[in-house]
Amino acid sequence: MSSRFSSQVPDCVVQTCYEYEGVIIPNLMPLRVIKRVRTFACRPDDLFVVTYPKSGTTWTEHLCLLIKYDGDHSKLGGDHLTKHFPFLEMVEDLSNPTTSPALIDLAEKMPSPRMLKSHCHSPFLPADIGTDDPKAKVIYVARNPKDTAVSMYHFCHYIPNMPRYESWDVFFEEFLADRAPQGSWFENVLPWWRRRNHPNVLFLKYEDMKKDLPGTVRQIAEFMGKSLSDDVIAKIAEASTFKAMKNNPSSNPDTLIMKGIEKAGMEKPKDKSFMRKGVVGDWKNYFTDDQNKRFDELYEKQMAGSGLEFEF
C-alpha cells in the first residue's frame, strides 16, 4: 500500500491521484490549488455551479450562459463555453498537472459578474460559499449516483491523467468505498440538499432537467434574476439538448480536450466522447444484481431521513 493513501487503492489511482483529508483527488486538481480554493475571495454577484463530477455540470453551465445572453450563442465570442466558466480547482494543461498554470488565476482576475465551477466537497469550497449561509449564488446539480458512477468510469478512460481502471468491477468497488476520484457522492450532495431553501441556493436534479428542459431554463433564469420571453426560453432549451450540444463545437467539451491532447502529443482516446449518452438509467447496463443490492444498502443507510429522492 502506498503511504500516500490511508487504504489500499489500485495502482492506476496511486499513479494519478492523491489523498487529502480522506478524499481521493486527481493530480489534475493539485493540492497547491485545492488549498487556494478555500481562501478564494467570492463576490456577492458570483454565480457558482457546484456538482459531484458527471452530474450535468457542463449542461448547466451552457444553460446559465445562454440565459445570461438571452439565448444568443454568438455573445460567447466563438469561445468554448467552459472558457467563460473557470473550473476553480483545475489546471490548464491536462498533460502536465505538476507544472501547469491553474484556472483559479483566471478566475481571480475575471471581471464581475463571474460564473465559476467547482466539484469540491463543501469543506474545500471557498469559505464564503461552503457553509450554511452562502454569500454568493450557487446552483447545485445532483444526478442519481448509479448513472453518475457509470459516467465517471467512462470519463476516467477518456481524460489524460485520470485513473484507467482495469474494469467496471474494479471501479465499482472503489466508488462503493468512497474512494473514486473526488470521494464520496453522499458527502458532496447532502450538505447542498440541506441548504436547498437558502435564497442563494438552487438545487437541481439531472433527471428533472431531462424531463422538463424549458422548465429548468425558467427556474435558472428566475434564480439569476433574468426575465425571458417564452420564445427565448424555448430557443435556449432547443440549443441545450444533448444532441444540439454534442453537435456544437463551442458547447461540446471534446473540441477543447482533443486540442489539449494533440498539443501534448498524447494518444487520443478512440471512439469516446465527453458527450457520451446523456440518458437516465444507463447504470442498468453495468451494475450486476449483486452490485445493485450492495449499492442500495449503502444508499438506504446514507440517505435515511434526508428526504432526497432520485429517479433511477
Ligand code: A3P
Ligand atoms: P454520460 O456520461 O452519462 O453521457 P459533467 O458535465 O458534470 O461532467 O457531466 C457529464 C454528463 O452529462 C455526461 O453523461 C454527458 O453526456 C451529460 N450531458 C452533457 N450535456 C448534456 C445534455 N445537454 N443533456 C443530457 N446530458 C448531458
